[in-house]
């Protein structure tokens with residue numbers, strides 16, 4: 001079976017539909033038809049922007065407010081990822097989005113770690129010769145206007161749980177009027193605490209947002225695909241061997257990029273850029289990582305040698321130990 005690594009995968013955008021149905025039923029909410037559920041959870045060709053894309057997170061986020069639901073979602077997602085052939089995944093979520101009922105950010109993180117640990121225990125007991133799936137959690141800070149306290153709490157909690165399930169931090173959410181650089185203080189603190197991080201940039205916002213992420217010390221950029229609008233920046237990313245976490249279908253959905261046939265992953269690889277291929281939001285984009293590879297094979301003639309390079313770039317970029325990197329190689 002082919003091996004895959006996903007470094008950019010949002011928990012709330014990737015909840016398996018069967019799990020959503022199970023949780024709706026457990027909560028005794030009205031069960032929508034399959035068609036209605038699809039419309040509520042996934043974008044279609046009418047999606048015109050990141051803002052519209054992010055509207056699809058309302059239902060999963062409504063469900064992700066109890067320890068049981070978060071643990072269940074992490075567990076079920078990992079089962080699905082293993083079936084797809086993943087050997088390593090970094091799963092990201094924003095603890096502050098899941099505190100609408102009784103949970104604290106710390107409870108949210110503990111629930112996700114419980115789901116991960118339960119999966120690892122059950123996997124050990126399976127009698128299978130398929131390679132194991134290992135995973136780490138990335139905690140997202142959110143690009144909101146008045147959440148400095150919540151964002152700083154997430155940074156401190158990332159330190160508390162670092163190497164106990166959590167592997168890093170991210171900055172996510174709508175690329176609205178507040179530029180990335182306004183969140184620098186949180187990543188300065190992450191640097192002080194020795195927490196690795198990635199930053200979403202160059203998706204809805206252009207090359208400037210990537211420059212800001214670099215100024216904030218990011219070594220990995222979520223998406224970053226719009227660097228192609230700026231030759232000098234592209235060269236700087238290559239020279240500094242910054243990792244791009246590319247997500248092709250998601251970029252088509254949000255209109256960060258509009259032509260899949262000219263999706264530039266191959267071009268960037270051949271220029272020497274450290275690109276990786278990831279899924280972003282499996283349920284919202286109705287995709288998964290094997291499908292993303294297949295899409296680029298069909299639309300851009302991505303070859304198996306190029307796929308191996310993408311995989312090895314992901315091994316190099318993963319927020320994980322040297323021993324785990326040896327296992328993955």
Ligand code: ADE
Pocket residue numbers: 010013050172173174200203250280281
């Ligand atoms: N959260 C989930 N998907 C996202 C994306 N593509 N960009 C920013 N934040 C997100």
Ligand code: ZN
Pocket residue numbers: 008010172200222280
């Ligand atoms: Zn993302």
